[in-house]
Amino acid sequence: MFKGxxxxxxxxxxxxxxxxxxxxxxxxxxxxxxxxxxVVLDFPPMGSRDANNEPIGFDVDYCNDLAKVxxxxxxxxxxxxxxxxxxxxxxxxxxxxASTSDTLERAKTAGFTIPYFAFKMVVLTKDGLGIKDxxxxxxxxxxxxxxxxxxxxxEKDVKKWGDGTTFNGYQTQxxxxxxxxxxxxxxxxxxxxxxxxIVKDGKYKGLMxxxxxxxxxxxxxxxxxxxxxxxxxxxxxxxxxxxxxxxYKALYDKWIGLGEAPDLTIAGVYR
Amino acid sequence: MNYTxxxxxxxxxxxxxxxxxxxxxxIATLSMVLGVFFAILxxxxxxxNYRALRAVAIxxxxxxxxxxxxxxxxxxxxxxxxxxxxLDSFVALLAGxxxxxAGYLAETFRGGLRAVPPTQMRAARSLGMxxxxxxxxxxxxxxFRIVFYPLTNQMVWAIxxxxxxxxxxxxxxxxxxxxxLNVRSFRTFEYFAMAAVIYYLLAKFVxxxxxxxxxxxxxx
Numbered sequence: 001m002f003k004g005x006x007x008x009x010x011x012x013x014x015x016x017x018x019x020x021x022x023x024x025x026x027x028x029x030x031x032x033x034x035x036x037x038x039v040v041l042d043f044p045p046m047g048s049r050d051a052n053n054e055p056i057g058f059d060v061d062y063c064n065d066l067a068k069v070x071x072x073x074x075x076x077x078x079x080x081x082x083x084x085x086x087x088x089x090x091x092x093x094x095x096x097x098a099s100t101s102d103t104l105e106r107a108k109t110a111g112f113t114i115p116y117f118a119f120k121m122v123v124l125t126k127d128g129l130g131i132k133d134x135x136x137x138x139x140x141x142x143x144x145x146x147x148x149x150x151x152x153x154x155e156k157d158v159k160k161w162g163d164g165t166t167f168n169g170y171q172t173q174x175x176x177x178x179x180x181x182x183x184x185x186x187x188x189x190x191x192x193x194x195x196x197x198i199v200k201d202g203k204y205k206g207l208m209x210x211x212x213x214x215x216x217x218x219x220x221x222x223x224x225x226x227x228x229x230x231x232x233x234x235x236x237x238x239x240x241x242x243x244x245x246x247x248y249k250a251l252y253d254k255w256i257g258l259g260e261a262p263d264l265t266i267a268g269v270y271r
Numbered sequence: 272m273n274y275t276x277x278x279x280x281x282x283x284x285x286x287x288x289x290x291x292x293x294x295x296x297x298i299a300t301l302s303m304v305l306g307v308f309f310a311i312l313x314x315x316x317x318x319x320n321y322r323a324l325r326a327v328a329i330x331x332x333x334x335x336x337x338x339x340x341x342x343x344x345x346x347x348x349x350x351x352x353x354x355x356x357x358l359d360s361f362v363a364l365l366a367g368x369x370x371x372x373a374g375y376l377a378e379t380f381r382g383g384l385r386a387v388p389p390t391q392m393r394a395a396r397s398l399g400m401x402x403x404x405x406x407x408x409x410x411x412x413x414x415f416r417i418v419f420y421p422l423t424n425q426m427v428w429a430i431x432x433x434x435x436x437x438x439x440x441x442x443x444x445x446x447x448x449x450x451x452l453n454v455r456s457f458r459t460f461e462y463f464a465m466a467a468v469i470y471y472l473l474a475k476f477v478x479x480x481x482x483x484x485x486x487x488x489x490x491x
Contacts, residue, residue, distance in 0.1 A: 085453075085457040085459050086459050086460075089273065089274050089459070089460075105455060105456045105457075106456060108277070108456065109456065109458055110457055143440055146437075146450055146451050147450070147451050147453070147454025147455050148454070152455065166359075167442075168360055168440035168441075169442035169447065169450075169451060170440045171437055171438060171450070175349075175438070175440070178349055178352075179352070179440060182352035183352070183355070184348070184349075184352050184357055225273050226273075
């Protein structure tokens with residue numbers, strides 16, 4: 001009797017010890033009861049803070065939705081653009097809901113889902129500088145958030161134009177707007193959603209739209225660790241369900257609301 | 272560990288990072304030259320008989336030494352910017368670090384000046400030198416011998432402070448280049464590790480050249 005119990009106990013212990021080793025990130029999240037999302041909070045309307053300093057925005061709601069279907073509590077971890085990967089690698093967050101452009105260069109490092117949002121780029125400038133479209137940026141002082149999709153595209157054109165055109169890369173979107181409103185730079189290229197939000201908000205005086213930027217559409221994806229296929233699989237299905245159930249459209253209307261929500265698919269290819 | 276280091280692509284970025292290191296060295300050197308110039312004025316000014324001069328010198332030193340360098344650089348860019356004075360990123364960083372350097376060096380120089388016995392001045396004057404001539408030819412050389420070590424230290428500190436340039440949009444110094452490589456490819460740890468090594472070597476290079484200069488300058 002006692003001997004049998006001993007074997008049983010040993011077997012249970014072995015099993016219990018073996019289980020966590022097999023658990024993947026998805027299991028870990030469910031077991032821990034908390035989903036920690038990296039969200040950029042100076043990127044309205046995707047992420048920002050309300051009057052009570054609480055995180056709000058499309059990405060915040062998106063994280064909450066994800067936590068709900070996982071049956072866990074959401075924890076929003078404010079993460080500036082350059083810190084998204086260190087936050088993921090160091091285990092401070094489980095997923096990045098942070099408008100991350102899915103470049104092939106980055107995909108060597110991070111695991112990307114299918115796109116969950118898409119951005120169009122516009123020029124944002126100041127009253128009275130006479131910048132009406134993208135071509136007017138030639139010879140002007142420009143700037144953007146260092147290393148972002150639009151910064152890379154703009155910097156490439158600035159180098160091509162030469163002729164006194166300058167580019168400054170800032171660390172945060174807030175610094176770009178501050179520099180623009182103070183006249184340190186004449187124009188920036190940002191996502192149309194951010195531009196609309198910042199012009200409407202009126203916190204920075206005299207900002208105005210300066211036409212569309214002729215860039216490709218910037219598809220952004222959720223990110224997780226590259227080897228967490230189980231989690232990425234779940235996230236892909238979640239994104240699919242968000243669109244299917246109409247939740248994507250609802251969130252788009254709530255936070256952006258400029259007509260149709262952008263199409264997340266590209267005709268002619270899978271994914 | 273859920274991260275595999277990709278050293279090979281990272282090593283290809285070394286030429287870009289070295290070009291960034293050159294900008295870093297340039298800013299640090301300029302800020303030291305300017306810093307020493309202002310620090311001498313401040314050291315003399317803080318013991319001046321003119322009250323206004325003394326007030327300016329003392330407040331400069333107090334502000335420079337008791338507020339973070341990050342704020343000083345941020346103020347040079349965005350602070351002055353809000354008043355309609357636009358420094359570009361390079362100049363703003365240079366101004367910020369110079370302000371900080373001058374503050375610290377002024378205290379070093381003040382200590383150095385006090386360590387030169389007042390009898391030296393009297394002796395020089397009794398040989399018929401003027402006040403400024405005596406200061407330049409007798410007191411200053413002795414002071415520089417005393418403050419040489421702390422000066423080297425400050426130069427190393429200036430190099431490290433240039434990394435704060437990213438907050439004012441500087442993207443061609445070592446930290447700027449590194450940060451951009453980081454966001455572009457997300458290979459944070461490789462690039463930061465290499466940047467750390469380059470900063471370390473820069474600092475060592477400064478210390479070694481200082482040793483060499485010291486040996487050439489101060490031998491009897």
